[in-house]
Amino acid sequence: MSEKIHDRALQLIAQARVEGIPEADSTWLRAHLEECEFCTGHVQQTDRALRSLRSASIQLPQGLASRTQFRVRLRAQQLREREPKRRAMWLACAVSWAFGIASAPYVWRLFQWFGERTGVPKLVWELGFGLWWTIPALFLVVVVLMEKVGQGSESDWMRQSR
């Protein structure tokens, strides 16, 4: 029997277990296995290996689930406590933006008036107006960043305590 035939059989043996093979290939492989001792041995070794893998069991540490459930509930409580603060922050931002949009024409005029009175170049007071608009967004970014830093140190603490 040629080397190529064995190679094909070995490839099909693996393929059948990894992703499956078409019926025609399966028929060919069965016929080949009936007359090839080497490839039949290969099938047996492969199946034995997979059986061993499937039967290998792991012992769960005692109380793993309950310890995890406790930690998850604790974290859920922390997240719930943080929720109203977050909502209030988003609400404050939304109100601030709504107010900003409504008052923009007046504020623009105020900046213009101030610029003319103090002789500040147009570009400078226009930039000032733009900055005034970004204040709520900047505030939000600072709060979110502070929260992230808080979260980071919290998980470090949790890791150390284990």
Next chain:
Amino acid sequence: MGDEAKSIARGLQKRDPDLLDRLIEQYQYRLFRYLVYVTGNKERAEDFFQETWIRVLERGHQYDGRSKFEAWLFAIARHLVIDWQRSKKPQSLDSLTDPEQEHPLQLADEKDPSPLHQVLSQETEENVQASLQRIPAIYREVLVLRFQEELQIEEMAGVLSVPLSTVKSRLYRGLEALRGALQGGAAS
């Protein structure tokens, strides 16, 4: 995906504590086994196990119920392990995950003789334990996902964030390594 996945997704959106308790109970064995095989260390697997469920709580809204829950769960666990590995040894993610590289994913310390022995139960054949340790973690991982967890290749590609062809090639190599290792040869 089935109603089960959808209902899990809805529960996770609401951070339902009872659902999380149930999921932890239901998937504890499978997740822990996966983590033990990937990290090769019981204590580390336990840490990652807890961290994974915390992440499930925090990121639960990202699960849409269109894929199997376990595939999403394993992906979270895997990312945690990779993040930890990256912080431990600063190197690129590619070199950690690409099996064709000179040093493939070695989450478990291959020189450490005993961690898997400690956790694989006594009834298991001795040579299976030894053989599994001889297989590089990157192949052990796909073997576990395919033949123990019985994930589809497409689902595995999602968990591992690699193309289907990569999953298949790792599976073929892993299968060959397992067979060779059980025969007592230097398979890896």
